[in-house]
Amino acid sequence: MTTPPWRAAGGTAVQRPSFHPVSVRKNLGKSNSSNTYSTSQAPQQQQQPARRTQFPDALKAYVARTFEDCPSENKAEVEVSLKKIITDAFENETVWTIDWATHPLPAAARRQSTTTSDKMDISSGDDSSPASNTPTKNHSSNVSKGSKRKLSSRIASDKNEFTVTRPDKKYKKTNASDYSYEGPDAFKRLDKRYKRHQAKNVFSHYNAMHNALDSPAFAPIVGRATNLEKRYLRLTSAPDPDTVRPLHVLEKTLELLKSKWKAENNYSYICDQFKSLRQDLTVQHIKNDFTINVYEIHARIALEKADLGEYNQCQSQLANLYSEKIPGGHPHEFKAYRILYLLHTCNRTDMNDILASLTPAEKEDRAILHALAVRSAVAGGNFHRFFKLYLDAPNMGGYLMDSFIDRERLAALAAICRSYRPDIPFRHITEELGFENDAECEAFIVKHNAGNFIKTKESSKDDGTNKIVLETVKALPIIEAAKAVAFKKVDIKGQI
Amino acid sequence: MESIIRAWRTAHADENGKLLASTISLTNTDLEEFAYSTNPARVAEDIFRSLEYENNSSRPKITNKTGLEAWAEVYVAYWKVAQALERHDEVEWGQVFVAMKDMTQAVIRGFQNGLWEVWQLEVLYTACKYLRYVAIRADEAKRSNGEDTWKSLEDAARIINRAFNVCLNDRAELAQSRKWGTYYIINILFKTYFKLNAITLSKNILKALVANTTEMPDLLDFRTSDVVTFKYYCGVIAFLDENYVKAEEHLEMAYQLCHKAAQKNKELILTYLIPTKLLTQRQLPSATLLKPYPLLESLFLPLAKCIKSGDLRGYDENLARGEDWFVKKRIFLTLERGRDITLRNLFRKVYLAAGDSKTRIPVDHFKAAVSWKSGVELEAEEVECYLANMIYKGYIKGYISREKGMVVLSGSNAFPGTGV
Known part of the structure; x- marks a missing residue:
């Protein structure tokens, strides 16, 4: 944009009356009230009365506008017609009276200029006052500004028409004529307008990084402790470097813990040691493949011991580490665990998020495919498939499934009890619900107080084999109750 | 200035x-x-x-x-x-x-x-x-x-x-x-x-x-545009909470009040209203309803057709085809439950085809139907599992006799809500 004329002159509304002395020479009809508004060129005119050789600023803007969107091949043609328009204007002495802001552009340039309404808006905004007084010439793209002055009268009439309780109702209809249009596409237009500013700003990133590193609260410490083992203690103040082990010591610690776990299998000791190990990593801001390794090992041990709270803490840290693209680790394996874990917690929202986040490569991974199959089996109530998948879980998925296997067994048993009549062979339950043997199945049923309904039934075929069955009708209410209890919301510490 | x-x-x-x-x-x-x-x-x-x-x-x-x-x-x-x-x-x-x-x-x-x-x-x-x-x-x-x-x-x-x-x-x-x-x-x-x-x-x-509800003016006294948006979000929140009855209520109201030219808004509302109605009323969207929304039409209409005809394989394929969008809109897990209805419709066809011996149908017949329509040969146990679920959820009235390998269906209203 060129500098708008009135801005260069520093003109404000107060200065406008200074135009009056010169208006006399313009042969204006009385009806033309525009002299109070027309404007911007006023101050300059006064300084230079030799108007003949002087171009009004509005005309300059008009010329600029003409060439702004003019395709280069049309330039010559436009120049000719422009010259004619201006010469005519001077000849007829209309150069100061023509409203250049709304004067039609030469034909060759006009085609393009009408389409770029964005630009037109701005230019008309600069010398808007003349436009408002010449409604007949109103340029199509000028609507927002041009009708401004008429607004007040329209509103006044609106006001009388609407008398309703809701305070904003009376302006319902003024929307389109408002001085700045706020349509449904307001944001789109904004986007378009500021698109050119979209380029990447390299420096802000650099600065942000530096600020983060310089801030004292984030300054990592480096430990000086050399003893391999350390009891976990929750930090209540800033960490003391003397009690924190540096990375090379921690690496030895991990080896020690691994061998101790194999030899002693003492979970409370191991868990405590791992927690202090993790703490030392955190306070020293160590985030590398070793960190991932520590969390993965701790997560697996926690899984094996069915300590889901601890497992989940590791899991959420691991998710962060993987997302930071730190090399190493087994992101697929743990993503599969995460899916199974969400099944356990019945968290549909997060499940949806994780489904949305799966990449094509992840959808090929065996462990993740298994977890997804488990998910769809649970969702569809396909217990037959579910228990088959349970017996065939890769990695440590089985341990995770253990956490909700009883619940799913009760759900399946409830469906079985409702649908089979008059009874169901005991062996069928053992097989369908993924029990290792009849004894385990029996223990499960007894545990849920349905042991009384296991009966021996004389075989009708008289081949001497008696069948053990479960009386479905009688067992149903008890199983239903047990199922309801099992499905009550699971709440686990550290759950994200 | x-x-x-x-x-x-x-x-x-x-x-x-x-x-x-x-x-x-x-x-x-x-x-x-x-x-x-x-x-x-x-x-x-x-x-x-x-x-x-x-x-x-x-x-x-x-x-x-x-x-x-x-x-x-x-x-x-x-x-x-x-x-x-x-x-x-x-x-x-x-x-x-x-x-x-x-x-x-x-x-x-x-x-x-x-x-x-x-x-x-x-x-x-x-x-x-x-x-x-x-x-x-x-x-x-x-x-x-x-x-x-x-x-x-x-x-x-x-x-x-x-x-x-x-x-x-x-x-x-x-x-x-x-x-x-x-x-x-x-x-x-x-x-x-x-x-x-x-x-x-x-x-x-x-x-x-x-x-604060007591001192609040009635919702319907507010601008309709505000009401529609508000009801839409209430509906989606209820939907995500799996409170489908409430969700239906809110979304239905949003849809009714929505300005008829507000195509985009109606599309947003329908995105959630259709899966909701599938669950609450087992109602499928008609072709006329979906006509003005090419995206919804391309994803929901084939799905609806498969559900109607009990075409399990088609259902699975169409669900997988739209999975990315469904998941993004958080309706995938809900639409997935439509499989039950597809299955129910298929079983109903088996029942209708059984002719005279309607109340006693071998499990094998159902197995054949499911294997044919899903394109995968299933084990009898898995089909029994499907049947058990159907009976448990009340889609089918009847019971399975394991001893005889038979499904015994109720003499009347064996498939509640479907006219048979």
Whole structure:
């Protein structure tokens, strides 16, 4: 944009009356009230009365506008017609009276200029006052500004028409004529307008990084402790470097813990040691493949011991580490665990998020495919498939499934009890619900107080084999109750 | 500057909220002019003078000194926004956001201090609306530099929440109450929370609303556009909570009230209403309903056809085809349950084909049907498992006799709700 004329002159509304002395020479009809508004060129005119050789600023803007969107091949043609328009204007002495802001552009340039309404808006905004007084010439793209002055009268009439309780109702209809249009596409237009500013700003990133590193609260410490083992203690103040082990010591610690776990299998000791190990990593801001390794090992041990709270803490840290693209680790394996874990917690929202986040490569991974199959089996109530998948879980998925296997067994048993009549062979339950043997199945049923309904039934075929069955009708209410209890919301510490 | 301040005066003279709001809008056509009309050293003085001038030449005067100061604060902040947007080769959105925050807070203060009236609420709307927009752009800019952040938007949400409280807790009599702004602001908040994936926060808003419900004007007295948006979000929240009955109620109302030309909005509502109705009423969308929405038509119509005809394989394929979009819209897990209905329809066909021996059908017949329609050879146990689930869920009336390998169906109404 060129500098708008009135801005260069520093003109404000107060200065406008200074135009009056010169208006006399313009042969204006009385009806033309525009002299109070027309404007911007006023101050300059006064300084230079030799108007003949002087171009009004509005005309300059008009010329600029003409060439702004003019395709280069049309330039010559436009120049000719422009010259004619201006010469005519001077000849007829209309150069100061023509409203250049709304004067039609030469034909060759006009085609393009009408389409770029964005630009037109701005230019008309600069010398808007003349436009408002010449409604007949109103340029199509000028609507927002041009009708401004008429607004007040329209509103006044609106006001009388609407008398309703809701305070904003009376302006319902003024929307389109408002001085700045706020349509449904307001944001789109904004986007378009500021698109050119979209380029990447390299420096802000650099600065942000530096600020983060310089801030004292984030300054990592480096430990000086050399003893391999350390009891976990929750930090209540800033960490003391003397009690924190540096990375090379921690690496030895991990080896020690691994061998101790194999030899002693003492979970409370191991868990405590791992927690202090993790703490030392955190306070020293160590985030590398070793960190991932520590969390993965701790997560697996926690899984094996069915300590889901601890497992989940590791899991959420691991998710962060993987997302930071730190090399190493087994992101697929743990993503599969995460899916199974969400099944356990019945968290549909997060499940949806994780489904949305799966990449094509992840959808090929065996462990993740298994977890997804488990998910769809649970969702569809396909217990037959579910228990088959349970017996065939890769990695440590089985341990995770253990956490909700009883619940799913009760759900399946409830469906079985409702649908089979008059009874169901005991062996069928053992097989369908993924029990290792009849004894385990029996223990499960007894545990849920349905042991009384296991009966021996004389075989009708008289081949001497008696069948053990479960009386479905009688067992149903008890199983239903047990199922309801099992499905009550699971709440686990550290759950994200 | 004068055009904006003059509009400020006109708006006050006519009590025109929309015009007033446009004087702090980012789409204001005079934004660039305004940005260049003064400089950081003079802006406060210039704006105050300008306001004072317009105020003094108004009959009656628009406001007193405190009022002028409140407005000056708003416009100074607005100038900073304009400056950050217009006077740089590259917009630094973080900067715009900081200025925008100041402006919104100045507007909220204006209402908090009781200076501004109900017709001026549009100003609050506009401020909140653009605050959210600018916050999104600021976060985007940061993210394109590799920083994973939603900080600006979270910040914006907190400020908009204050605007919500200003509206909600207004004690003035109803005709003059700022409570009339509540739903508009709530809708911006919902939008923001959804974007932030913090849907639980939306529930807090609803709780606060319920606690204040007695003094609130009736929902239907609000602008219909506000009501539709509000009901839509309530519906989606209930939907995500798996409260499908409530979800249906809200969404149905949103759909009924939605302006008939608001194609995009109707499409959004239907996106959730269709899966909801599938579960609550087992109702499928018709071709006519889906006709105006090519996207919905391409995804839902084939699915509906497969459900109707019991085409398991087609159902699975179409669900997988739309999976990305379904998951993104959070309707995948709900649509998945449509498989039950597909299966039920298939079993019903088996029943109808059985002829005379209708009440006793071998499990093998069902197995053959499922294997054929799903394209996978199934084990008898798995089909029994399906049947057991159907019976358990009440889709089928009857029982399985394992000993005889038979399904014994109820003599009447074996498939409830389907006419047989």
